[in-house]
Amino acid sequence: MDRTLEVLTVCGVGMGSSLMLKVTAEDALRALDLPARVEATDVSSARGMRADVVIGQELHTAELGDLAPIVVTITDFLDVDGLASALHERLAAHGLLP
Amino acid sequence: MDLVTDSVTNALVFLADNLFGQVPLLIGLITLAGLLLQRKPVEDVVGGALRAAVGVVILFIGVEVFTGGLEGFQAVLADAVGAAPPAADRSLGDFLGSHGGTIALVLTLAFLAHVVLVRLFTAARYLYLTGHLMFWISTIVVAALVTAAPGAGRPTLVLCGAGVVAAYWTLQPVWMRPLMLRVMPEDRFGFAHTSSLICLLTGWAGRAFGRLEARSTEQLVLPRRLSFFKDVNVSTALVVSVLLLGAVAAAGPDTAADRAAEMDPGLSPWVWALLVGLRFAGGIAILLFGVRMFLAEIVPAFKGLSDRVIPGTRPALDAPTVFPAAPAAVMLGFVAATAVFLLLLGLFAAAGWFTLIPPMIMLFFVGGSAAVFGNAVAGWPGAVLGGALTGVVLAVGQALTWGLLAGTAPELATLADPDWYAIAWLIAGMRPLIGGAAIWAIPVVALVTTVAVLLALGRRERRTAGERTPATESEQG
Numbered sequence: 001m002d003r004t005l006e007v008l009t010v011c012g013v014g015m016g017s018s019l020m021l022k023v024t025a026e027d028a029l030r031a032l033d034l035p036a037r038v039e040a041t042d043v044s045s046a047r048g049m050r051a052d053v054v055i056g057q058e059l060h061t062a063e064l065g066d067l068a069p070i071v072v073t074i075t076d077f078l079d080v081d082g083l084a085s086a087l088h089e090r091l092a093a094h095g096l097l098p
Numbered sequence: 099m100d101l102v103t104d105s106v107t108n109a110l111v112f113l114a115d116n117l118f119g120q121v122p123l124l125i126g127l128i129t130l131a132g133l134l135l136q137r138k139p140v141e142d143v144v145g146g147a148l149r150a151a152v153g154v155v156i157l158f159i160g161v162e163v164f165t166g167g168l169e170g171f172q173a174v175l176a177d178a179v180g181a182a183p184p185a186a187d188r189s190l191g192d193f194l195g196s197h198g199g200t201i202a203l204v205l206t207l208a209f210l211a212h213v214v215l216v217r218l219f220t221a222a223r224y225l226y227l228t229g230h231l232m233f234w235i236s237t238i239v240v241a242a243l244v245t246a247a248p249g250a251g252r253p254t255l256v257l258c259g260a261g262v263v264a265a266y267w268t269l270q271p272v273w274m275r276p277l278m279l280r281v282m283p284e285d286r287f288g289f290a291h292t293s294s295l296i297c298l299l300t301g302w303a304g305r306a307f308g309r310l311e312a313r314s315t316e317q318l319v320l321p322r323r324l325s326f327f328k329d330v331n332v333s334t335a336l337v338v339s340v341l342l343l344g345a346v347a348a349a350g351p352d353t354a355a356d357r358a359a360e361m362d363p364g365l366s367p368w369v370w371a372l373l374v375g376l377r378f379a380g381g382i383a384i385l386l387f388g389v390r391m392f393l394a395e396i397v398p399a400f401k402g403l404s405d406r407v408i409p410g411t412r413p414a415l416d417a418p419t420v421f422p423a424a425p426a427a428v429m430l431g432f433v434a435a436t437a438v439f440l441l442l443l444g445l446f447a448a449a450g451w452f453t454l455i456p457p458m459i460m461l462f463f464v465g466g467s468a469a470v471f472g473n474a475v476a477g478w479p480g481a482v483l484g485g486a487l488t489g490v491v492l493a494v495g496q497a498l499t500w501g502l503l504a505g506t507a508p509e510l511a512t513l514a515d516p517d518w519y520a521i522a523w524l525i526a527g528m529r530p531l532i533g534g535a536a537i538w539a540i541p542v543v544a545l546v547t548t549v550a551v552l553l554a555l556g557r558r559e560r561r562t563a564g565e566r567t568p569a570t571e572s573e574q575g
Contacts, residue, residue: 012330013459015230015390016416019397040394044331044383057422059328075422077415078286 005029005036005096008049010056010064014042018056020077025055028084034091034098052096053087069094118252121158121198125392126151128206132399146395153391154198160388161191164381165509170357170374171342172453178348181450184500186508193507197240200252204236204259209400211264215548217408221555223275224288224414225404226267229393230386231292231416231515238518239263241506242525247537248505254537261541265548266521270294271414272555277301280474281423288414292515293464296488300472303487304480313477315427315469324429331383334458337436339375341443341456346371382459417467424470427481431469434485435461435492442493452497455512464488464515488516495519502526 009025011018018040029036041049043060046067054061054068061073070090074083091097117123129150133143169183176183194201209232216222226232239259243250250258271278271288277297278289289297327333346354346367358370365373404411421428439461443454468484476483492514499511499519510518528540 011416011418012328012462013230013386013390015386015393016228017418019229019390019394020227020413020415020419022394023398023401040390042331042386042390043329045387057418057425059418059421059425059428063325076286077419078413 005034005053005091006051007036007038007053007055008046008051008068009038009040010043010046010054010060011040012042012060014040014045017077018042021055021074024078024080024083027080028087031080031084032088032091053091055083070096114252118199118203119196121194121202122151122154124199124202125154125396128202129392129395129399132396132403136399136402146399150392150395153388153393153395155388156391157385157388158191158194160381160383160385161194161509162381163377164385165189165191167338167374167378167381168455168509168512171338171378171455174342174349174354174357174371175345175447176453177350177353178345179447179450179453181447181453183453184504184508186500186504188504188506188508190507190509193241194237197244197255197506200255200259201233201236201240203252203256204240204263205232207256207260208232208236208263208267211260212267213404213407215264215268215552216404216411219549219552219556221552221559222268222272223412224271224290225408225411226271226290227397227401227413228290228416229397229400230389231290232263232267233389233393234510234513235266235292235518235521236263237507238510238514238522239525241503241510242522243537243540244506245502245522246525246529246540250537258537258541262521262525262544265541265544266517268548269551270517272551273298277471277474278420281420281470285412287412287419289417289420289467290414291417291463291467292517293417293467293488294517295520296464296468296484296491296516297471300468300480300484300487301475304472304475304483307476307479307483313479315424315430315473315478315481318426318430318478320426320429324433328429328432328462330459330462331379333436333462334382334456335376335379337440337456337458338378339372342371342375343368417463420470421466424473424481427469427473427478428466430478430481431465431467431472431485431488432462434469434482435465435488438486438489439493442489446493446497452500454493454496457492457496457512457514460492460513460515461488464492491516491519499523 007025009018009021022038022040025038046064051068053070054064055072058073061071065071072086126147130147133146172183216225239262240255243255243259271290274289274294279285354367358365358367361370439456446452446454465485465488468488469481472480472484496511499522500508502522503510525540531539
């Protein structure tokens with residue numbers, strides 16, 4: 001992929017756990033050496049946004065299924081390695097890895 | 099020499115009026131300092147500082163819209179049951195305008211003091227990182243201090259406020275630790291949310307139901323139709339609109355018609371009720387958008403700073419980080435909290451005591467958290483208990499605390515979590531002692547208690563380690 005990856009992290013109101021998830025996602029994407037822009041937002045706003053990847057917990061991703069080509073569901077907000085390997089696998093499957 | 103003193107005084111007055119009194123600029127500068135300290139590239143520094151400043155401006159606009167919707171809601175609902183709407187001398191908008199600078203300074207100074215406490219005492223263990231609550235706790239503490247000591251100047255408010263807030267951020271994840279270990283046994287992060295007291299209460303009361311065994315909420319199948327409710331924008335708009343439509347039906351025909359005509363001549367009261375419900379939810383959404391915008395810059399800056407000063411410290415995180423442990427419990431707790439709150443809304447209104455405002459965000463996050471911990475202790479009855487207790491505490495807390503804050507920012511009572519009520523009442527409870535310098539007793543007591551608790555915990559942990567037994571889950575926070 002020749003452009004910056006657009007990533008959304010979502011939670012209920014978009015400033016507590018999604019912000020922490022944003023920090024985790026940025027670390028994971030850095031570990032994969034992928035240029036990306038990560039934004040934290042709430043589920044309502046997310047519906048009006050475009051992204052390549054949406055990351056959130058199942059409570060929310062269950063309803064955001066068709067928002068982005070890749071939706072990653074997490075249970076651990078601090079697991080950088082787990083998120084990195086999930087992202088790597090899904091991005092590769094969608095041909096979004098360089 | 100007089101000339102020098104005069105120019106120094108003038109400079110300080112200028113700074114007080116034009117910087118510390120102007121919250122967007124102050125927050126922008128604090129963010130700027132944080133980003134510069136992290137040696138971010140120039141485009142990040144400029145962008146981050148400006149986004150933070152714009153975020154504060156948006157927050158203020160959201161507060162105005164929210165307060166407007168709230169006032170219409172209270173007036174018509176009170177008229178419907180023949181009671182008087184809650185009285186208030188001032189509004190949250192005025193309060194943030196006059197004390198916003200103090201709040202920003204309390205937030206910053208308290209965070210630095212908190213970092214020092216965590217650095218000094220190993221028992222403190224967790225770094226508080228739930229940004230929006232860092233902002234709101236600073237706000238409620240300043241409001242309570244102003245209520246307790248109306249004459250106190252800004253430096254006094256900043257230092258006293260920062261002392262109390264730093265003590266709270268340090269101790270809260272620690273007292274939640276035993277319960278957290280039941281939900282998240284890995285102990286990778288702490289729980290930093292102002293629902294903590296209701297969670298503790300639920301954990302304690304839930305033991306009456308006996309052991310968990312096979313009663314976990316995660317074996318329940320909840321109806322999917324409830325799912326739209328967890329979007330707080332949707333549930334706020336829906337619940338407030340429906341209540342207002344009911345109030346219009348019950349109110350005298352003139353009240354609602356007058357209100358509607360104020361908004362737009364010829365507007366039907368029914369449509370007006372719907373619009374006010376939407377406006378109320380819209381106001382909260384704008385308010386949160388503003389908070390999100392400045393937090394997105396400040397929280398990573400705080401985290402960067404603390405990672406450098408105290409590497410390896412565990413973060414204490416927002417309530418939803420425990421939700422994956424029991425998603426069904428979250429929904430059960432939210433539904434129970436909302437049901438109990440609405441029941442009390444009807445009872446309080448019928449008794450003419452107070453017009454409650456349904457705080458859907460707090461019912462979701464506090465009810466959800468209490469239910470997760472309740473479920474860990476006693477299965478689904480514990481989860482329902484957590485939700486029900488949340489409904490009671492938020493309703494009673496709102497009704498009592500509105501009056502306490504009537505002279506500062508009463509709307510805070512409708513945005514509050516259980517810990518806010520406890521802190522506000524603890525500080526206001528010191529009121530008889532407060533007179534001039536006595537306001538200093540509040541932060542001193544808070545900090546001395548914090549240090550004493552951390553020392554005692556640290557000693558016990560060393561002793562336990564000496565006996566070569568791993569830390570047990572039963573230890574008290």
